[in-house]
Amino acid sequence: MxxxxxxxxxxxxxxxxxxxxxxxxxxxxxxxxxxxxxxxxxxxxxxxxxxxxxxxxxxxGLAIRAKTLDVCVQDFLARNPDAIVLHLGCGLDTRIFRIDPPAGVDWFDVDYPEVIDLRRKLYPVRDHYHLIASSVTEPGWLNEVPRDRPAIVVAEGLTPYLGAEEGQQLFSRLVGHLSSGELVFRCL
Ligand SMILES: C[S@@+](CC[C@H](N)C(=O)[O-])C[C@H]1O[C@@H](n2cnc3c(N)ncnc32)[C@H](O)[C@@H]1O
Structure with a gap:
């Protein structure tokens, strides 16, 4: 093979x-x-x-849940064409290619370094597309993310892997860093 x-x-x-x-x-x-x-x-x-x-x-089932979140992101981007998208625990999900956001949007895919390495090998680069190689529980990665633009945070299948305290800290950090936005996630 x-x-x-x-x-x-x-x-x-x-x-x-x-x-x-x-x-x-x-x-x-x-x-x-x-x-x-x-x-x-x-x-x-x-x-x-x-x-x-x-x-x-x-x-x-997986396609339905992915599509549901895609529609939430598309709806937010239609209302906020200068937004940023934070896709947490992105894995090898291809949401950025499915949605194909307009040029005013900056998109950040975040996952562990091994996963981001694999993404780099498998998927094309594109303008306004950023890969962040970090655990979402590390405080430093948010420094790469602009604070002053409307943001949609999307997480699909990530939260089961976060401890209760880690999850609370992550959401507090996001709310503290971003000036406005929406959070959509699937818990399972
Ligand atoms: C079930 S997979 C879902 C992947 C992708 N969201 C999807 O729907 O195809 C869980 C993902 O969460 C990521 N993940 C789990 N804990 C993480 C953490 N602390 N920081 C970053 N990514 C994490 C894993 O590496 C994996 O890519």
Whole structure:
């Protein structure tokens, strides 16, 4: 098998399950998500996805939750074309490519360094797109993020991996740093 070798463990490895589910759903003729970047990424990763036991039903569930958050982000960007997007625990999710935000928007994908390294290998660069290689629980990464623009913070499948205190501290830091915005997340 050719492709990018992946050696992720623990919470990081779970990104392969969500990526694969979205890729599978996108192969269906009536796909909701049409996540062709995810499908391409799966084809370029050297990993035995069959061991994850993901089927079309799970893929459809993952696609629905991803689409729900996509619509929230699109709605916010329609109201705030100069916004920033903070996508926390992004994994290999391709939300930026699905949404294709206008040029006035700056987008920040945040995840652990190993995950961000993998993103750099699999996905193209684009203007106004920033990758932050850090645990979201580290206080320093927010220094890279502008304070003075409307912000939407989106997190999909991240919060189960944060302890109660870590989660509270993260949300307090976000609220303290950003001047205005919205937070959308899926807890499971
Ligand atoms: C279930 S995956 C979801 C990935 C992506 N959001 C999606 O929906 O496809 C969980 C993600 O959260 C990330 N994660 C967990 N704890 C994190 C932390 N403290 N800082 C940054 N990312 C974290 C993992 O690396 C992984 O990419």
């Amino acid at each position: 050719a492709g990018e070798k992946v050696n992720l463990t623990g919470a990081k490895e779970t990104l392969l399950l969500t990526l694969y589910g979205k890729a599978l759903e996108s192969r269906l003729p009536n796909s909701l998500l049409r996540d062709y970047f995810a499908d391409e990424a799966v084809r370029n990763i050297d990993y035995d996805f069959s061991r994850l036991k993901v089927d079309n039903n799970l893929g459809i």
